[in-house]
Amino acid sequence: MSSEDESMLKMINWPGIAAGILMILLPFTGAWWKVAAGSELFSVSLSPFHYEFMVMGEAMEVPVLNYLIIALQVLVVFGGIMLVLGSLFVNREESEKLIGYGSGKIIWPTVMFFIILLFGAFFVNNYLTGFMPVEEMEEVDNGAEFDFKVPYLVGTTTSGMQIGNMEASIPVTKSFQSPVLLGILAMSLALVSRRFHGLFS
Amino acid sequence: MEPKVLGILLSLSTVLVLLFPLVYGFSVHGRDLQSFMLPREGVDGLDGLFGDPGDISFGDESFDLQTGEIELEATFASDLDFDIILTKFSGDIYYEDGKVGWIELEEEVVLEASETTDFKLHGEVDQGLIVDAVGPGDTVEDMDLYFENMDIGMEFLGVEIMIEDYVMEDVEP
Numbered sequence: 001m002s003s004e005d006e007s008m009l010k011m012i013n014w015p016g017i018a019a020g021i022l023m024i025l026l027p028f029t030g031a032w033w034k035v036a037a038g039s040e041l042f043s044v045s046l047s048p049f050h051y052e053f054m055v056m057g058e059a060m061e062v063p064v065l066n067y068l069i070i071a072l073q074v075l076v077v078f079g080g081i082m083l084v085l086g087s088l089f090v091n092r093e094e095s096e097k098l099i100g101y102g103s104g105k106i107i108w109p110t111v112m113f114f115i116i117l118l119f120g121a122f123f124v125n126n127y128l129t130g131f132m133p134v135e136e137m138e139e140v141d142n143g144a145e146f147d148f149k150v151p152y153l154v155g156t157t158t159s160g161m162q163i164g165n166m167e168a169s170i171p172v173t174k175s176f177q178s179p180v181l182l183g184i185l186a187m188s189l190a191l192v193s194r195r196f197h198g199l200f201s
Numbered sequence: 202m203e204p205k206v207l208g209i210l211l212s213l214s215t216v217l218v219l220l221f222p223l224v225y226g227f228s229v230h231g232r233d234l235q236s237f238m239l240p241r242e243g244v245d246g247l248d249g250l251f252g253d254p255g256d257i258s259f260g261d262e263s264f265d266l267q268t269g270e271i272e273l274e275a276t277f278a279s280d281l282d283f284d285i286i287l288t289k290f291s292g293d294i295y296y297e298d299g300k301v302g303w304i305e306l307e308e309e310v311v312l313e314a315s316e317t318t319d320f321k322l323h324g325e326v327d328q329g330l331i332v333d334a335v336g337p338g339d340t341v342e343d344m345d346l347y348f349e350n351m352d353i354g355m356e357f358l359g360v361e362i363m364i365e366d367y368v369m370e371d372v373e374p
Contacts, residue, residue, distance in 0.1 A: 038359030053240070056358065060240045067226035071219045078218065082211070097204045101211045169361040 011200070016087030016099055016193030022186035023080030023106050027073035032180035033117065035150070036173050037159075046117075047179065048109035049073045072109065079105025087193060090200045099197050103190035110187040114153075121152045121174075150174065 031045035031052065045052040049072050053060040083102025086095045125148065132146045144164070149157045149172075156173045230237040 041358040041360050062240050063226060063230055063237050064223070067222040071222040074222075075215065075218050078214070093204055094202055094207050097207045097211065101208075165365045167363045167365075171359060 011090055013087035013090050013095075013099065013193050013196050013200070015189045015196050016083050016103070019106065019186050019189035019193055020080040020082075020084035020087060020102060022182055022189065023076050023083065023102070026076055026080075026106070026179075026182060026186060029179035029182055031177050032113070032183055033153075033174070033176050037170050041170070045177070046113075047183065048113045049076060076105050076109065079103075083190065083193065086197075090197065095200075096197060099193055103194055106183070106186050106190045110183055113183075118152060121150050124148050124150050 026047075027049040030047070031050050032047035034043060034045045036043040040054070040057050042056075043052075043054045049069060051065055051069060053062070079102040081102075082098045083105075086098025086102060089095055128148045129146045132144070145160075145162045147160045149159055151157050151172070151174045154174050154176060156171060159170045159172055161168050161170075227234075227237055
């Protein structure tokens with residue numbers, strides 16, 4: 001390898017290349033996280049680029065989410081391509097913009113994804129009971145009580161409800177799926193690529 | 202290309218990529234916000250999960266007034282692909298004025314579900330099946346049935362449900 005080749009290889013933002021390639025692959029790797037109630041009563045599988053709602057074994061679709069997911073998939077692939085281009089041509093003045101833009105397309109969706117998961121669990125644990133029509137059920141003998149408890153990110157809890165003489169216990173399980181590791185790795189590499197780019201300038 | 206211009210183009214492309222599928226999808230759904238925003242499949246089956254008491258049907262009955270044994274099979278109609286069956290419960294028959302007054306069922310009653318392995322049902326009827334005015338020679342069709350003080354436990358798709366002191370009235374064989 002000539003010294004010219006070696007210097008060219010040194011002028012590549014390798015973390016950015018790796019993050020960009022992972023970003024291009026991420027929309028096709030499936031869910032990052034899953035919550036299931038009962039065995040097959042209800043489940044939701046999510047990632048920033050994928051969703052699946054199942055109710056009693058039947059898939060449920062929300063049209064607006066289908067189109068939003070397509071938009072996010074295109075955006076992350078486009079961001080990955082921009083990140084790769086910016087990382088390949090670090091000596092070009094557009095490079096910083098491309099790396100900043102591309103890395104942002106995995107950093108922000110990933111951060112927002114975890115914030116939404118935590119907020120969702122916080123809402124269910126603290127406020128969902130207040131939205132149940134307990135007052136309307138006061139005419140039912142023994143009234144109605146709801147006790148919703150879900151894990152924040154992973155784990156199993158049991159939620160309960162009592163309406164009249166009926167009591168139901170619903171185990172709720174949350175778990176991460178293996179593609180989340182790719183997402184976190186891509187986000188970490190994207191963050192490193194931003195720092196790494198500073199070395200060239 | 203000037204970095205500033207590139208930044209503007211990239212920001213514009215983000216907005217377009219996010220908006221275009223949403224606008225396109227909205228127009229495909231006839232610009233009906235409700236059908237665009239709400240789930241469209243899979244929830245109808247939740248209605249009538251356990252049916253109404255009026256949906257119960259009976260079959261394969263034996264009702265022996267001489268021995269005081271009753272064996273019934275009752276099926277709860279359901280919109281799902283299975284029915285719930287109360288089967289083979291027996292008990293003591295009490296008579297009033299020469300007719301069957303009421304039947305006290307044994308403590309443990311086996312309740313089963315059909316066509317699924319996901320549904321486990323166990324139950325206890327501690328007072329029982331009330332039968333009004335049935336005389337010798339009458340069949341189960343002549344009975345006026347209702348259940349009371351039923352404690353029913355179920356496990357359905359991993360969810361445990363317990364119903365205490367359930368009364369089921371107006372059961373028409």
